[in-house]
Amino acid sequence: MKKYLFFLLLCTGEYTFAQQIAPLTVEKIMRDPKWIGISPTNFRWTADSKTLYFNWNPEKKAKEELFKISPSSTKPIKAIDKEDEKLLSLNYVYNKDNSLGLVEKSGDIYLQNFKTKKEVRLTNTMERESTPVFLTNGNIAYQLGDNIFQLDLKTAETKQITNFVKGKAAGRTPAKSGTEQDSWLKAQQTELFDINKKRNAEARFGGNRGGRGRFGAPSADTKSLKPLYTDDKFLNGVVISPDGHYVTYKLTTPAQNNHNTVVPNYVTSSGYTEDIPGRTKVGENENISHGFVFDTQKDSVYMIQTATIPGIKDIPDFYKEYPKELDTLKKKNTDRPVNFFGPTWNENGTTGIVIATSLDNKDRWILKLDASTGKFSLVDRQQDEAWIGGPGISGFFQGSAGWIDNNRFYYQSEATGYSHLYVANISTGDKKQLTSGKWEVQSAQLSKDKSTFYIKANKEHPGITNFFKINVNGGELSQITTMKGLNDITLSPDEKYIAINYSFMNKPGELYIQQNKVGAKALKVTESTSAEFNSYKWREPDMVTFKNRYGADVYARVYKSENPNANHPAVVFVHGAGYLQNVHFGWSTYFREFMFNNLLADNGYTVIDIDYTGSSGYGRDHRTGIYRHMGGKDLTDQVDGVKFLVEKYGVNPKHVGLYGGSYGGFITLMAMFNESDVFASGAALRSVTDWAHYNHGYTSNILNEPFNDPIAYKRSSPIYFADKLKGNLLMAHGMVDVNVHFQDIVRISQRFIELGKNNWELAVYPVEDHGFIEPSSWTDEYKRIFKLYENTLKK
Structure with a gap:
């Protein structure tokens, strides 16, 4: 009997081990991600810096739980939510x-x-x-x-x-004339009720002529406040100066006559098709804001004068391709509309800095506000004929900027081609660049004593981030973290410790604690990955660079196959979002694709993942290299990457496929249409097929607007090139995608039908949005992708 039990246990153990080291399958890797293990997130310190809280789920429960550690005791302890949440650091x-x-x-x-x-x-x-x-x-x-x-x-x-009042200064908005029915009802009320006759008579003679209000005579010491009428606009951005002298605010006129889209939802609990309200499309009207200053001492209001902003009338260069429109704009000679952020006041309240961006996002100004007049003087101007962007810089928010003291203001700029840290002396007009080089300051934080900047930067390598410090007066960078990979930092309020979310290429993020000083050792706190995940030897992809046809360095990851198929096939993975970095030494947000690339390599494919032109982490030229031509350099980088694989990894150029989602799906379509001799098959997932149907904020930066730059849209949209499809194309799309609408894939499908194409197929996912949720949907989608490659690249 004992022998039998021992044999049974041995078999069970062998079976479990065999299951763990079994070959990767799509079904296995596309399960609920909990099978991998759940990394800690949402790190926050208490105000006294004695405790760090974070969310974690090591036991794979339905919900993550709250844990805590202290710098002196790094063993995670479950926190008591109701009690411990009160201790969390507040934004004082x-x-x-x-x-x-x-x-x-x-x-x-x-x-x-x-x-x-x-x-x-x-x-x-x-x-x-x-x-x-x-x-x-x-x-x-x-x-x-x-x-x-x-x-x-x-x-x-x-x-x-302040006394902001909705409506117009002239009085109440006149009542609408109404219908005959309204007039009849009004006459009936007067006829039936004496109170209405009395009130109507009082209204004709000026109401309460005795001067008493509803609650009697006003108090003798009551001071009236100047009404600040907002008309029919939205009030926002209300800021008071530290000395209480000025209140600045914005009034925003909402965009008129726009068309909001709808996304039909077919699989509903009601059994009826329900419409999901959607976004507008690129080129629709935008909200227009104007800034105002209320002088509390003079009891007066005036509008901030955009005419004093240098270059406010400049016309973007792309209009040179449209002579008639350019001539019209020159004759109009109008100010470009702008967005204002701030003002941010210095400590003593003597100076306010406003950051302004043009609505076309080709200019970003840092401006000194003369609050007594509403006029500006220039501190810094960053101009870009493509669009303003980069780490710490944005047209959608203020960016990384603030006061060091009453005279010095810091900000980030891509003036040198890479986002770096600058300090401007507002009194003297002098500017100083604190950091420099062919790398980016990705974030900056001023210390509490305002003597030091803490920055996250990719100084060592575009794909490695570390934590540094530098004196506010400049000098050498001191490197605080040293682990090779991605290091995301949460600094304790007393600035003595850092919590590090550290990850490597084949290792998901874990929490480390380290003293905030050079040479300190990082101590690992969590261990999150499962035994099943650890049982497979996940690849560390080769980190490579190659020169594209324009002479620029392009970074890539290559997943080698130890046993290449006889046809030496290859697959190109194209990351999404456009401005995103995936070729780094950390754990990818595309973790499913990372695992799928391992599966492909196990099955004889060589896989390359490229940070193509337009990706983040490489400076201004790389970021804006797709201006007015998506599917230009970002596509040829994929082709040049295939050439690199042929030359360095022995790939067969006739057996190459590619896949990607969102922007990656768009590139896949452009590749299958415009580089059909390079790519035999492709899987385009949740793809943009026509940029004129995408949103405004993202698209207008890169392609301007369809009505003022149709050339850019026509050469950037796959739907115009659908007739060139030669290879085998799989398209997949969620039907309730509120980002890239299902309409996109329907429109290009109709083009294929009208063109008589028969080498394409469409897989639809009725309950999925842009980012899939259900493991069954992920599994179905990637089984189709794998089948496509097996049938087209190996045969």
């Missing part, structure tokens, strides 16, 4: 000596005294009070509804500073 606004802090909690304002460790609740209302700040006079200001209020901490007196 500090006074000058950091002894007091203001914070909003659940719509009320609290004052924290860090010396006495006492907290005082300053507001307790049903409405939300937000954005508290300290003023130079020792009082605080906060926003309630649309308006700014000032609270005197000594007397507890609250004073209203």
Whole structure:
């Protein structure tokens, strides 16, 4: 009996081990990602820096749980949510000596005294009070509804500073004329009710002529506030200067006459098709904002003057291809519309900096605001005939910028071709570049004492990020982290420790703790991957570079096959998002594709994954190399990558396929149409087929707008090249995709039908959005991709 049990256990153990080392299959790798193990996320320190909290799920439960560690004890402990969540670091606004802090909690304002460790609740209302700040006079200001209020901490007196009023200054908006039915009802009310006769008579003679309001006579010491009318516009960006002298704000006119799309949802609980409201398409009208300054001392309001911005009337270069339109714009000679961010005031409230971007996103200005006049003087201008972008720089938000002291303002710029850190002296006009080189500052944080910048940068290699520090006056960079891979940092409030989310090419992210100093050792805290995941020897792809046809370096990952198929086939994986980096030494967000590439290599394919032109991490020229021609350099980089595989890895040039999703799907279509001699088959997933049908924010930067640059759209959209399809094409798309709409794939399918093409197929996924959720959908999609390659690249 004992022998039988031993034999049974041995067999069971062998079976389990055999299961773990069994060959990769699509079904296996496309399961719920919990099988891999779940990495820790959402790192945050308590305000005293004694505890780090994070979300984790080592036991693969339905929901992740809250864990905590301390720098002195790095063993993760489950936290008690209700108690421990109260200790989490809050985003305090500090006074000058950091002894007091203001914070909003659940719509009320609290004052924290860090010396006495006492907290005082300053507001307790049903409405939300937000954005508290300290003023130079020792009082605080906060926003309630649309308006700014000032609270005197000594007397507890609250004073209203602004009086924003919806509507127009001329009075109430006239009532609509109405229908005959409305007139009849109004006459009936007057006929039936004496109160209406009385009120109508009072209205004809000026109402309450005695001067009393609804609640009696106004108090003698009540001071009226100037009404700031918002008309029919949206009020936003309300900011008070630290001395309380000025309040700046924006009024935004919502875009008119736009057409919002709808996405039909077919598989619903109701049994009826339900429409999901969608986005607008590129080229639709945009919101227009204007900035205003309210002088609280003079009780006056004036509009911020965009005419004083240098280059505000400049016409983008691409109009040279459209002479008639260019001539019309020259005659109009109008200011380009802009977006404002700020102002950001220095500590003593003497100077406000506004960051402005043109709506065409070809200019970014850092401007000194003369709040007494609403005029600007230039601190820095970054101009790009393609579009403004790069790490720490954006047309959609302020970017990485702020005050070091009352005279110096820091910001990031791609002036040298790579995003670097700059400091401008507002008083003297001098500018200083703190970092330099053919690498990028990906984020920057000013230390609490404002003596040091902490930066994340890819100085060593485009695909390796590390944490550095540099003095605000410049000097040498000091490297704090040293692990080869991706190091994402969460700095403790006292700046003594860093939490590191570290990953490597074949190792998902884990939490490490390290002292925030050069030479300190990083200590590993979590171990998240499963035994099943660890049982397979995941490849470390070859990190390679090749020269593209334009002489630029292109970085790539190559997954070698130890047992190449006799046909020596190859597959090109094309990452999505366009401006994204996937050729790095860290764990990829495309983890399913990473595993699929391993599966392909196991089955005799050589796989290459390219950071093509337009990808992030490589500076301005690489970023904007696709301007006005998507499917240009980004596509030829794939072709040049195949040539590299043929020359260096012995790939058969007649047996090459490719696949990718979103932007990768778009490139796959362009490759199958315009490089049909290079690619025998392709799988295009959730693909953009016509850029005129994508969104505005992304597309207009790269291609301008369809009505003003149709040339760019026609040469960049696959639907115009569908007649060139020769190889075998698989397309796959979610039917409730609210990003790249299902309409995209339907329109190009109709083109294929009308063209008489029969070498294509479409797989649809009725319940999937842009990013698939269901493992069954992932499995079905990738089984089709694998079958496509097996049938076209090996035979």
